[in-house]
Amino acid sequence: MDERPAVIAARILHGGVARGNVLTLTEPLSFWGAFDPRSGEIIDIHHPQKGTCISGTILLMRETRGSGTAPGGMAEALRLGTAPAGVILIEPDINLAIGAMVAETLYGRSCPVLSVGEDDYAKLAQEAALEITAGGLITPLPRAVPRA
Secondary structure: OOOOOOOEEOEEEEOOOEEEEEEEOOOOEOOOOOEEOOOOEEOOOOOOOOOOEOOOOEEEEOOEOOOOOHHHHHHHHHHHOOOOOEEEEOOOOHHHHHHHHHHHHHHOOOOOEEEOOHHHHHHHOOOOEEEEOOOOEEEEOOOOOOOO
């Protein structure tokens, strides 16, 4: 019997539609100083996933690290096309949501920013790829998504 994975309803911090391969970060990331919006790579020398490109992924991280300057990093990455396709957090971060809102308003580029509970996060982190609907529903995809 082929059992379909459950659809998860997330809290929408900034809405949008996205699909991509899952990248789960093991540590929080700052979008200002620890991430290079020109390349889409993690550049923080202390981050365990330094050198990883987050562009086009459905980025899962428990929480972010940073300050009120994070919206600038997120908006710039969206402008340059190097941002994640979507971000799923446990701890809501208004800064990322603001950056996504600004980029959508100024550049017409969107990145959903969502929040889920611990149990749902653990389930999503096990998936290869996810799809996010405008209504904040997250659906596991049956296989990885080819990178554009």
